[in-house]
Structure formats: structure tokens, C-alpha cells
Amino acid sequence: MTKAVPRHRKRIATATTLTAVAAFVSAGVALAAPSNADSGTTTTLAGTTPGYATASADLGATGASTQVTVRVYLAGQDAAGLEAYARAVSDPNSASYKHFLSATEVRNRFGASQAQIDAVSAWLKGAGLTVTGSNIHWVDVTGTAAAAQKAFGTQLHNFSTPQGTLRSNTSDVKIPASVSAAVLGVAGLAQSTQHAVTNHQKIDNTARGPVQNNDPSCSDYYGQKKAPSSAPAVPAGYTTPATLAQCSLVPSELRDAYGVTKTGLTGKGATIAIVNWYGSPTMEADANKYSIAHGDKPFAPGQYSEVNDPSQWTHQDLCGGGDFGEESLDVEMAHGLAPDAKVITVAANSCFDSDLLAAEANIVDNHLADIVSNSWGEIMYSTSGDIDPASMKAYDQIFKQGAVEGIAFDFSSGDCMNNDAFSVSSGLNCDPTASRAQVDWPTSSAWVTSVGGTALGLDKRGYSFEAPMADNRSGRTAPGAASWAPGGQTFGAGGGVSETIAQPWYQSWTVPHSMASTLMDGTKTTPKRTIPDISLNGDLYFSSTLVGQTDQASGTYSEGGFGGTSVSAPAWAGVLAAAQQAQWGIPVGFANPAIYARAWLTNDVVQNPRQIGSSPIHSVVFQYPASSPAAGQYRLIQYGNDEGLPASRGYDLATGVGSPTALFLRSFGFGH
Template sequence: MKRMSYAKLALATAAAAGLTVSALPAYAASPDGSFTYRVKPIVVKSHFGNTPAALPTGPSDCLAATGGEFACQTPQSIRAAYNIPGTINGAPAGTGQTIVIVDAFGSPTAASDLATFSTAFGLPQADLSIHYPGGKPTWNGRGTQLGWAQETSLDIQWAHAVAPGAKIALVVAANDHGTSLDNAVRYAVDNKLGNVLSMSYGEPENLIHGNSAQQSQAHKTFVKAAAQGMSVFASSADAGSDNGAGYENFSLPAADPLVTAVGGTNLFAGSGLPEPQETVWGDFANCPTNCADGPFGATGGAPSLLTDKQGSDVAYNGSVYTGVLTYLGMMGGDANGFYFFGGTSAGSPQWAGIAADIDHATGSKLGSVNNYAQSWAGSGLLYDVTEGSNSTPTFSGGYSATTGWDSPTGWGTPDVGSIIASLSK
């Protein structure tokens, strides 16, 4: 098994098809004057087949099958680790709710990938709707579009894994320009597509270069979402405390105070390894398992350059070495199949699924998790991550986990069943 970023996967897939693809561009201003949001799903092809019998049952099984390298997660093992109920009041968790997922470009195999994933793991088939507020993009299967397609499959499959009874509304921006994605979020909010929303993308704050118009545009939408009682989540990024800048540097939209920023952890629960339940996902500081493929990344989380936020609000499994199994059918030929996925972009849609489960259980809108996280932590409803750091080669200081809140993992990771019980009293 070989480590492969989405950029390398795009080039390899194109080469196999006889196409010529140039290197992916760096962050840059888009033609409409905004900036370009980017995703960076961290993916490694597994050797597992696509039938239930071929897939590992959980992290310990996965470790044994991969020579001690990947403690990968299935829907069943994730639910066990975070005490996520499969059913609530006799119905699949999330019933009556809609999870909104916002991505760019879309994927030609989003629906079929979700169906394959659901069948493989014994989940009910999902009720998926797809919206194109800026028009349906033309799919070319290359470069940046391939990365977004992979992200789309990750987002909808794992929102469904956590809330199998919820409907999923996938809102696809026509491109990855900041204004296009911001308009897609506004479309979801204006049309009240659901009570929870996930954004698994971001832009390093140092690259905004004073583009306050884009930040202001997004914030106005988040204000409206908050007024509607919507729970809004975003990934905290995967390049550590500095996003490659060499100094503390968070990411938008995670840095917005009305958005719940989801940091990343190494999830060891169920692996049999002599480790805490979770540590900070920070491969450069303390790479997990045998780290045979070397460092993949580290959770974002640092004081914002643009807002008062000091880092992540909560956290969730994010390391590729403890990553979630996700099906990709757009790769072509033998490249199709299940992949190990890591990154904080895996945590954002799963926290959205958790919010849908809570709404189902309580019969009301949870709203922003930021309003509850500290009290949940104080009541032992969030696991306090106290080990690890998100330092990087370009910013060795980084930020370490501590007792209580910290920049990489916020107030911690959820004990969903206990949260639901506390809110249902």
C-alpha cells in the first residue's frame, strides 16, 4: 500500500487514461476576485475487496491485515468509539432530519459510491438529493476536480454512517471559487434545506490578503444560519498550526465564531494498542502506529489572524493511520475501491451527523455546538484529549493538547449517547 495524495492520484489516474495533466495550482485569487477554497483529502488505497466479508470489522482487524500500519475505522467501530446510537426511539438515528453537505464540482459517482458503501456496511440506503445552485459543473475527472469528487464521497458516506436515518442534501458549487462556495452555503440557508450543515474545505487565513468582502459575505450567511437554529461545522485543515506559513495560521470558514471548527485526533479505541483513547493528530510530532508511510499531516488549530477564535472548538478522528474506509468509484478500473481516508474533513460531516442524531432524539434544533461544548466537557460528555501536538516542520512550536480546552482539539471528542441522554432529561 502506497501513500498517495489526491494530487498524485489525479495525475496517476489521468496518466492511465492517456491524459496529460499539469501540476495542481497553488492557492490563488480566482477570476471573480475572490479566493479559491481547496480540499485535500488524504487517501491511501486499501487492498480490501468491496464485499462485507472482505472488509475489516474494526481497527484491530485492520491493523492485523495491514502489518500494523492502519487502524482503520468502519461505521460500526466509529459508532462504538463515540457511543453513537444506531437507532433512536425505534428508528434509524437521524430520522426526520436533513444533513446539508456543501462541496464544489461534485462527482459523477456520488450516489452510486454511497449505495456501494451502504451495502458493504449493512446500512440502509440513503435518501440523497443533489442541488446545483450555480448550474451543474462539467466533469473532467482531472486535477482539482478529482480531489473534490473524493471529498464529496467521503462527506456523504460518513454523514450517512453516523446518521443513517437522515436525508442528505448535497449542494454542489459550480467551481471552487470562494464566492461560489459561499453562495452555495447561502442557498442552503436561504432555502432551509436542513438543520445541520458541513463544510469540509478551507482557506489559510494568511492567503486572504485583506479580502474582507469574502469573509463578511460568509459571516452574514452564518448569522442567518444561527438565527434559524442551524448547526454549522467546518474542518480545521490538515497542515498543522501554521498551514505551511511558518507562524500561527488558522483557516476559514473554521475561524468564524459562528462555525464549529472540528480538529483532528488519532483514534486508538478498539485497536488494542497501548495508547490513550485519542491523541492529537500530529504526524510530525508523534506519528501513530508504525508510521510506515511517514507523516501525512496534522490537525489545524491556532489563534485566528482574523477573528477572536483561538483554534478548534471540538475534535474527531482525523489521522489517515486511524482513518475511515470510504468507497471511490470515479477513479477508473482497478483504482476503484475502498480507501483509507484521513483529515479533519472527515470529522466535519460526522459531527453534522451527530447533530442530526441529537435533533432526532430531542425533537428540537440543537443550534451551534459552540454554545454547549464547554458545559459538555465539564460534565464529562466530551473526551478530553491531553496528549500530542500539531507542530510542523515549518512551525515547530505548534500547540500541545492540555487538560481542558486546547487549540488542536478544542473541548474534545463526543460521547454521543451520553450527550443525548443529558439533553433528553
């Protein structure tokens, strides 16, 4: 079972295609369920053997009585029709644009039929497996290794890997041809040790407190205060005179910077879902306390809700159970950018794909929200095995069903730059099992919005400039030291080119061909999906964002500076809620076509913004505040250097098309 880790075609469908789609929908046509009869022929699911399952690593057969849990994902009644309609309803140039279907219509027309579910269940039961649950997306089964081998036409062996002994199928999965049309993929035969990671970091041992302005250790805006003379001099080539880093930002400053305040939009009428694992028991109280402390409205009665059952939580030791900083960050940013939108936390029972997919499916099947924000991601290629292709297909199926309903999914792009060896060695959120430079999943899906990060500089009036999200920092340095303590790069916004996902139609007229057709190892290819799509502030030391939460052990509420694309993703969800309000409450739906059509209305983020002078290395001095155990110590911060992903004019792999503006938001009200 793969575990999640803590975010082309022509531009428009032809008239013939759209007519066919419309005819399909109006007729309500469904594919016939496969026959239960087994002719003895099988279909091989290519690519279902993980890379670690080699002869040299083989430790022998898995015990026949070993219990295994497997999920068989269902293809639904018309996968091709689902993709065609999802594209048509999302494309501003399509006659079917915004002709969304209800959740019931989506289930009836595109979900698996009862006949398909019954046929797949009968095959699995016939092999000796026990069906433990089923729905329009999948069938879950348990049983012995012997029964699983019979069902899936392969042997199960144990293999030696860098992460320990893992069980896997020794050859690609085979399924009866009679049910092959109903099966999307099979997950769970091969084990994986990928760990859950959310895309955020908290500034170590610091809390700015409920009021950050006038703090002597930081600047209210870029360049306001010079670094104290007790800090070492900055090296040659760094920004001089050295200035103190900005105080941690709060939602009102982000609303001002991205034009939300200027438009008067508040997200009224929209619902934002936050998906993560587990859930804080003090979330609503913390969000209300945080909002009031910073001049914003708390949640009104019924404005915040949760889908969360702690009795069903599993794998808390592996998934970081009890650390609710991510949920606090997500909820407070979504509410802060769209203070009148409803917010619902949909807490997965673990950080495994099976539970995360269940959370996403629940939102789509019951239309719980218009916008879904996810601040987590998964390494696609690791030494413990590549991500399960069946899970990838299942995610995409849910995202397309959401698009048909008018639901937008966004994911943070990650905090490990391009995930190369340098990124991994820098630590923090980077997965040491990453085997090569790569983009994360699901943020690289063609059916979600990948939200990158920036470093946001303010002036007295508000927005001043943005640079890519990345920090090089010195070590902690005591006052009076002669030089800065050694340090290194901490993190940077994720981005890059997918190895396998074809370039989606909406990117073909904006992303440079040479960029999309060059993989991260330099190999030339046909154009591929690139990320991110859009970006917002997420930097850690230059422009951190203040977050409040209650420590569950002590019961103490405190606030501290956070950074990462986990800040960017829920903030974007708030902006999208404002865009929905701008077009009279009609959901934006899958947002990428609308984003790329409006690329010229965004802030174009470049490597070296002119507003900060000509110094080749842009820097600030971070001083730990009086509330920190490291009070008075300093770090020298070089910001805007996203290793391996330089920003440039137009679309780039560091920041996508740029960041939103008031004009970008107002444009959603045009023509409606």
C-alpha cells in the same frame, strides 16, 4: 476574486437586550433604504487594498477596457439586530433560546430590502457597470476597468507577485455615502491565486477492500497483532512491542466509539447538507454500495438528493474537477453516523468564494437543511494577498442568518497544524503561499463549529483512547531492511488562535485566558477566537476511515483508507443529527454554546493517553495490504504529535473540548 482553499463578550445577553430583540422581531421593524441621491461625499472601506499592492511591485495601470467582475455585498436591513437575535436564539441561558424564525421571516427582517438593492444597483449602473444578478445578499456587476474605477473611487493597476501578475486597486475602495449603510463590502477588484484544497488525504496506493476485518496486514483493534519480524526494529523510545496499525475504520465502529449506538439515535428527522464544489454522478449508488458492504442500510428512496448543475461548473482545472473523493467521504460519513437522516449535496459551481457563498446562501434562503457540513477551508494570510474582508463579512452574515433559522454550520479545522513554515514544508494539503502561522477560514468564524481531528484507538469492546490527529511516518521500507527509510511529518489537525476575531461569549468560561490572549507568534492580545471547538477521528495511518467511490474514468468502484478533518466534520454532522433527534426533532441550531456548556461530558483528549503505556513516542507499523502495488512494504508511524499544538487536560488547541460521548448526546434530551 478570492478563491477558497481545501474544514469578549459577556456570556449571556442582558434582559434589556433580549427585550429589545423581542420587540424588534415582533414589530418587524426594517431600516429605511438609503437615498439614491448622491451628495458627492464618499465613505472609504478601510482594509480593502491587498498587501501585495505596493509601489515597488507596481507594473502600471490596468488597461481601461479590461473586463472586470465585481460583487457588492449588501448589509441588509439591520446587521446589529441580526447578530443580537442570532446570539439570543443560540444561547441556552437566553429567554429566546431556540425561538427560531422561518427562512421567509429572516429574508424579510434581515435581508436587504428591494429599495436597498435598487439604490446600490442604480449607483453601479450610473458608473457604467452592468448588473448581472442580485439578491438579498449581493449585487453582481461586470464592466470595464474604467467604469470600475469610477464606481469605486480607486485606480486599478497590475502588480508583480510571487504568484505572477495580479490586478488590484491601488487604494482603499470608496463608495457614495448615500449607499454606504446598504453595503457590507466589495469583492473582485483585487485578484488572488489561492488554490482550492479539501481537508483530506488518501493512503497512497492502498485499498483495504469491502471487508477489512481479519486482514493479516492490519489489526482489528489497537495492539491486536505484532508487527512481522520482517519489519525493521523500532528505534529506542518508540512503542514496543511494535504493533500493526488498525484496519481502516467503518461507520459502525465510529458510531460505537462515540456513543451513538448506545443511545439508539439515528438522526431520524434531521437533514444534513454537504457543501463542496462539483458533484459525483455516482454518489448515491456509491454510498449505497458502501453501506451494504459494511452492514448498514442504504439510502431509502428520497433520503438522498442533490442541488447540482454541471452546466454551470467553472474553473475545473484549478479546483480539481473530476476528483469526487471528498464528496464520497462526506456523504458516507454523514449517512454512516446518522443512517436515518436525510442528506443533500449542495454542489458549488467552483471553489471560488462567490460560488461557495451562493451554495451556503441557497441553503439558508430555502432552509434546505438543519446541519451543514463543510470539509474545506481557506488560508487567511498569503503571499498572494490576504483573504478578502468583504467575503469574510458575507460568510458571517449567512452563518448568522442560519443561526436565526436554527441551522448549524460546521467546518473542518484543516490538516496543516498551525500553518507555520514547518507545516507548509511538510506538503500535502498545506498551502505554500501561507505567510505565517495562522488559523484557516471559515472554520475560525465565531459563528461556525470548527471540527478538529483525533487518532482513535479501539480495543475489543470499542473505544479505548484518543490522541491528537497527526502522523510522522517513515518512507516505504521493504521487508528485511536493516532500518527505516527516511520520512517526516505528513499532516496534523488544524488549530490555533485567530489574529483578528474576538473571543466569542461561549468560549469565555472554558478556554484558558492565557491561551486565548496569546497569538501564534507569541504576541499578547485581548482574548481571541480559538479553534477547534470539538474533535473526532481523522487520523490517516493510525486510524484511517474506509471510503468507497467509483473512478469516473474506469467506472470501477473501490474502497480505500482516508484521513483528515474532512472525516471529522461530516461525522460530527451525523452526531449533531442524533442530538436533534434526542431533543424530539428540535434543531440544535448554532451548536457552539451547547458544546461548551457540555464540555465536561466529552472525552478529554490528551497528548499521551495512559492506556497506551509509558513509551515517550507512541507508534505503530503500517503494512501495505496485498491489494496494493506496495504490498508487503512497511511504514513506521508516530502518531499523536500535532506539531505546534499540544493536547492537554481541558480545552486545547489540538482537539478543542474533546470528542462526543453517549452522555453528551443524551444530554440534549434533558429538559425538553
